[in-house]
Structures are given as C-alpha cells and as structure tokens.
Amino acid sequence: MKLTLEQALQKGIEARKNGQIQKANKHFTDILGVQPRHAHANHNMGLLAESAGNAQAALVFFKRALESRPKNNQFWLRYIGALIKLDHINDAQDALSQAQNNGIKSVGLDRLEHIISDIQTNKEKPQDPPLNQQRDIVSAYTKGYLQQALTGATSALKAYPHSVILCNIAGAACAGLLQFDRAIDYYQIAIKVNPKFVEAYYNMASALQNKGDLKGAIQAYKQAVLIKPDYADAYYNLANTLKDMGDLGAAIKSYKQAIKINPNLHNAHNNMGNALKDMGKLTAAIESYKRAIKINPGHGDAYRNLGKSLQNVVFTRPDSDLKSIIHSMLESANQARPKDIAAAALSLLKLEPAVKEILSTHVSGEDLQLFERLIANVDEEPLFLKLMTLCPLGDLAFEKTLTNARSTLLMSVDNISAAPKTLRFLSALALQCFANDYLYHQTDEETKSLTILETLVEQALLKGVQPSPQQILILGSYKALHQYQWCGQLSLTQDLQAVLAMQVFEPQQEHYLKTKIPILKELCNKVSSKVRDQYEESPYPKWIDLGCSLSPAPIAKVVKVLKIRLFEHSIIEVKAPTILIAGCGTGQHSIDTAARFKNAKVLAIDLSLSSLAYAQRKTEALGVQNLEYMQADLLDLGQLNKTFDIIESSGVLHHMEKPMVGWKVLVSCLKAGGLMKIGLYSELARQHIVKMREEIQQLGMGTDDIGLKRFRNEVISSKAPHHQLIISSPDFHSIGSLRDLLFHVQEHRFTMPQIQHCLTELDLKFCGFEVGTLTQDFKRTNSGEDDAYDLIKWHAYEQAHPHAFAGMYQFWCQKVG
Secondary structure: OOOOHHHHHHHHHHHHHOOOHHHHHHHHHHHHHHOOOOHHHHHHHHHHHHHOOOHHHHHHHHHHHHHHOOOOHHHHHHHHHHHHHOOOHHHHHHHHHHHHHOOOOOHHHHHHHHHHHHHHHHHHOOOOOOHHHHHHHHHHHHOOOHHHHHHHHHHHHHHOOOOHHHHHHHHHHHHHOOOHHHHHHHHHHHHHHOOOOHHHHHHHHHHHHHHOOHHHHHHHHHHHHHHOOOOHHHHHHHHHHHHHHOOHHHHHHHHHHHHHHOOOOHHHHHHHHHHHHHOOOHHHHHHHHHHHHHHOOOOHHHHHHHHHHOOOOOOOOOOHHHHHHHHHHHHOOOOOOHHHHHHHHHHHHOOOHHHHHHHHOOOOHHHHHHHHHHHHHHOOOHHHHHHHOOOOOOOHHHHHHHHHHHHHHHHOHHHOOOOHHHHHHHHHHHHHHHHOOOOOOOOHHHHHHHHHHHHHHHHHHHOOOOOOHHHHHHHHOOOOHHHOHHHHHOOOOOOOHHHHHHHHHHHHHHHHHHOOOOEOOOOOOHHHHHHHHHHHHOOOOOOOOOOOOOOOEOHHHHHHHHOOOOOOHHHHHOOOOEEEEEOOOOOHHHHHHHHHEOOOEEEEEEOOHHHHHHHHHHHHHHOOOOEEEEEOOHHHHHHHOOOEEEEEEEOOHHHOOOHHHHHHHHHHOEEEEEEEEEEEOEOOOOHHHHHHHHHHHHHOOOOOHHHHHHHHHHHHHOOOHHHHHHHOOHHHHOHHHHHHHHOOOOOOOEOHHHHHHHHHHOOEEEEEEOOOHHHHHHHOOOOOOOHHHOHHHHHHHHHHOOOOOOOOEEEEEEEOO
16 A cells, blocks of 8 residues: 555654664655655655765755755754754854844854854864973873873963863873862863863773772763764773672673773783683683783783682593693782682693503502603603692692602602703702602601611712712702702702702802891790790791782772771771781792782791791792891780771781780770771681591690601591582692691681670771672672671681681671771
8 A cells, every 4th residue: 555645754763763773764765755845744854864874965965855844843953953963063053043144033143043052162272282281291291200291281271271271281190199079170171171082081080980889880881882883991990890889790791891992901901800710611711811811921910810710620621722821920020829729730631642641650669660751751741840849739630640650750869860851850850759748658668768868968978979869859859958968069960950049048048048037036935935946846837929919009099999997087087007917837828928918028037047038038039128127926915006097917916815905905005096907717617627636635646747747648548528618628639738727736716706705895997898709699698788798797708618617717806996
C-alpha cells in the first residue's frame, strides 16, 4: 500500500529517532521526490546530515525548510546553529536579525544571540598571547619552575582573559604546587570559554583525583572521553580512579577500552592485572602482567606484581613465555622474592621433559654416566638451576632427587667429569644445600665418605695443591665451606666463585660487621636471651632478593594504597618520618620499610647480632642509606629517650614472655597521632602447629639439627592431616625456618577479640589489615563501608576461614590523643 506524504513523514521521523538512518533517509527522499520544498522533510534531512557531521549539507536543507516555513522557530534555530558551526558568524547575525524581524521570540534564539555576541567579541580581541610569550611560560613549566610559570600565566591572563592555553598552564602549575582547588578553578574557566577543551577536563580530573574527590574525577574523565572517544590516557586514568573507588568491574572495562585504543599501553595492562588480582582472578591477572612485560621488558612494577600473583599458584600446562619471564625476574635483583615464586616455578618445571626425567630416575654410584646425562639435560632449563641458587625448593619430589644426587656425586667424586654443565649443577646444588641449612637426609655411608673427602682435601692443601672444583663443590653441598679452617687457601676460580661468595666471603663479612653494630645494653630478660640464642645459631630467614618497592612514597600515598583508616590526619603531614622496626631479623622487613616511605629515617633493632650482621650486609649491598641497626631488646627502648612517627613490629611480640608488656613499651615510643604496624600469630590459623608442638614436647625432641631432621622425616612419612598441612608450608623446607615454625623457645597466639581488648587497653585505634587480596574475599560478604575496620566482623570471617591468616595478623593501628 502506497503511503501518503504525511504517513511517509511520520515513518521517517520514527526511523530517525530509532537510529535507522537508511530507512529514514529513504522516506524523506521519497517525499522530496514528490514535493522538493516540503518543509519538514527538508528539516529532517538536515538533521540526518547534521548527525553525520556534514554541516554544509545540513545548512542547505535547513534553508529550504525555512524558505517554506519562515515563521517556524525550530527551523530558524537549526539554520542559525548550522551557520555558527560553519563559522559563518556574520551570516548567522543576519539570519538572527531576520528571525527577529519575522516576530520569532524564544529562549533558544536568545541563547544563540549570546553565543554570536561572545564569538564576535572574542574575534575582535585575540584569545591567546603571542607565541613567544606562550613559549616562555610553557618553558618555565616544563623546566619545573612552577611558581614562575604560574606568575607568568596569571599576569598574561589579565590581558587575555579568554585564553584557554593560559588557563590550562596556570591550572597545571597550581596542581604541581599542590594547590588543587585553585587548579580546578582555572580548568573550569578554560572549559567555560571552550566547552570542548578536552585537555582541561583531563587535567581537572587529575586534580580532583589528587584532591581526593574521586567521584568528581570520574565525571571529568568521562566528559573527556565523551569529547575525544579515542583518548586512551583518559580511559586509563578513569580506570585507575574507578579502581581506587573499589569499582573493580568498571575499572577493568575502562582499562580494556584504553588498551583497545592503544594496545601498547603497558601501564594499563599492569594496572588491569592489579584489578584482576584484587578480584581473585589470578590467571587473568598473570596474563595481563605478561602482556605488560612483553610490551615493556623493563617494567619493574609488572615484574613485582607478577611475583606477588604467583605465590602458591600451581600450573598444570606448560608456559614457556612465563617460564622465561620468571627466569628473567630471578636474574634481575629486586623484582621478586624467590621464595614467593618458587612453587609456581617448580610446577612449570615439572612439566618439562628433562626435569620430568631427572625427577623420575633414581641413580646410584654405578649410574654416574646416566646421571651426568640427566644433569646435561636439565642444564637446558636455566630456571631450574637459577632457582636452586636462590632459595630452598619447597617440594618433596625435588628434595628426593637432589638428596639422591648429592649422595651419588659424593660416592663417585673421583670419577665426576669437569664438564661445564656438571660443574654448574654441582655449584647450584651446593648453594641449594646452603640455602636450606643442609636439610637433606645423610646416611652413615655418606658420613664416612665425607670424612674421607675432607681429609683428602686438607692434605692436598697442606701440600700446596688445589683440590678439584668437584671435590670442593661436593663438600659445600654437605657443610658450609667457611666452617673449614682451610677455606682461605682455596683459589677463587670461576667454577667456585658463586659458592665461595655465599659460603665463605659473605659469612666472613658478617663476622666483621657483628663487631661494628652498636649495642643498647646487655640483655636482662631470660626469655629474650633464649630467643636471642636461637637466632644467633640460626639467623632467620636467609634470603637473596627482596622484591621491594623502588619508588618511596609520602605517608599519605602509602596510607591511600593500603586503605588505612586514619583517626588523626596529622601523620600525613610528616614529610620526613622517623621509623622504628622493633625486631628486624635479617633485614627483609627493615629494608622494605626504608624503601617504602619517602625521606624516612629508620632505626631497626633485633636481639641477635648474627641476624643484624646479615641485615647490615644486605643493606649495604642494596645501597640503602636511610637505615641504621642496633642490638636491643624492645623492653629496653626507653633507654633511647626517643619517640617515632611510625613503629613496626612484626612477628616479635608473640615471642616475648609477656607480649603486652612489650607492646606498652612500643606505644610509649610512638608519637601522638603516630602509626603502628603489628604482626601477631593467629590462634585459629595455627591449630595444626599447636598440635605439632605438643607432639614434639611429648617426644622430648631436641632442637638441634639432628632432632629436627628426625622429626621432619617422621612428618613426611605421616598421613595425618595436620602433618600434611605443615608439609605444604614453605617454612618446612629449611632447618632455620622449620626451627622458627615448630621449635621456637617461646610462642603466644591471639584471637581478634583479644587483639581488640589489647588495643582498647593501649588506647590504640584499629586502622585496618595489610592483607591484599584477602580483603576482596572478605568484602564479598562484608560490603559495608566500615566492615573492613571491624574486628568482630573479621573474627566471624576467620572462624569461617580458619587458615585465612596462616602467616600472621598484619595490621595497622594509630595512637590517638
């Protein structure tokens, strides 16, 4: 049925409103074919042309519509608006006068009159200063002379008040000077002059974000991408802000949009990985970090974030790219803690044919040729050998193979070839045994053969003959070489370099450093003395790389990242915080804190001189300048007559005779408004350890290495659930960490209600846990704004997830008043 013109017009209008452009165009074209001057058909064709961005064609259609209906207000508005878009300002002024002469009066027409007037005014007066003046101001800003740039921009604005360039520079200078409110005012002036000035929206969003107005920042970023849909940086920063708001789903969508526009935006890949990790989507997070590293192999944050995501991850499919990245991480210092990524790395290695073969093959002295072939094959897996040199391999299958390898090599020491691949394996094995404190089981036959080898080496050195590298490396896999009096007579060859450095030179350096560490006073407390003796014998933990932040931040930023709730905000005004680490052990904690806080001055104390010497050596090797060490019992800290802005004590109070006595001393050393980080054992999470400590006590097991190894072998043979649980702990796989885990001379444990009681007694306010992804899981059932700071809710969560705090409660609190 043929449509009437009116019916066709209505169909066309309906199609246009529904976005059916082709259908609408056909209806209006059909009408104009019959009646070329049809007012409404021409008007709607103008609207279609305008929506397509063709202002010139729209103008023609609007003019025809107006010629047919000169009294139609809407036609005049569209026609004049099209003239303005085409910058035909004089014609727009003439058309405005014609409309007024035709009796047209409307709010829309008044608005157009103001727009035309503003444009004419601005055209009469230059918008921006001369280029040379602009260059001087911009140059001052880019060189970091912010106050000079601000002064120049504000002075020029007096002559050029409508210059969006000057407003933008003034805003950027104010933001750089942390005058965020003033910066926002300048950006708003720029936007008022030019509502499409996308840079002003972007910069204003950044200022709002820094000010803490995240909702305002999100709206400004959204306006920026509305104006410029391909603005990748705006999508990226919008995503960052959404992530800060806790809207991880929306943040990930925005990261994906930024990456769609710019696939090489490596920071977007990295930060999307962080958001995915916070959502518990570790597989996707790891893929994002991999892409960030592939785009930018020097992306340190991506390596460190990947390292954190790999903790306790087990892979069931080969991934050569990830294996290569992990090896690169281990080759480069400070990108990851080897112990944290060891389980993931070992799971990947187990999928490789050469590693599968050596793990499944049991060899003896008669099979030396076979074993050297297996060694040559695993030499093609550099990740395996690298990992052996850096941390204990927490896997019983690898332990069994390496225990057997050590025995086979000892029994065949005279027949071992000096092939480079064999020597590399021997060196890695000696370093692995040193790292795990010589954990592996040793038979009586091995002990006899070891004694013979020790005698041969000593006799050779007495004759001035250097032993073979095979002999020295095998000895180093049974006993630290610095324990031999003749160790100083060994030649430093390339084959022995790594082992001599770790087993001789570094212990010698620590022995010297022990004499240089200041001592606050002699220990008086008996329990403190026992704890000291334990760590003198076995400094804990041994470590190689730290994976700490290389970008120290102000307290305000650290608080923001950790989502700590402050009760007094004076702490964030401290520009150069004084920090006490009470119980620093071998330095991981103290170095990490010294690197975390900008302009910090850190004092770290510990009971054990051996641990402190280890920490001092690592501190010097890393070039950390803002950290000092002292031997002291925290019970004696009053002797310092000093207070601190921040105090951190992790894994210390629960080893004291009376934890609350020690905690009160720490509070007395904390400034009003200061922050305190505490680490305490969980009663719920350590029930399996409590049970094992009771078993140890009943058996009367000694805490020497022989007693530890004997008990450990019994646990490995056991099928009891609490024994199997302890085997999965990384601390089960070295003598030092096992002693700390199960044989400590003093241990207390806490529940969250007990912690709440302690905080109340000490006048401390709970500021939040430092638990990473655990918080996201907690929020799935505790979504209230205050829930993350409610210890009662956390107690309920822990009761439902008893192993949530398997390491320790790590939380922040604040001294108020």
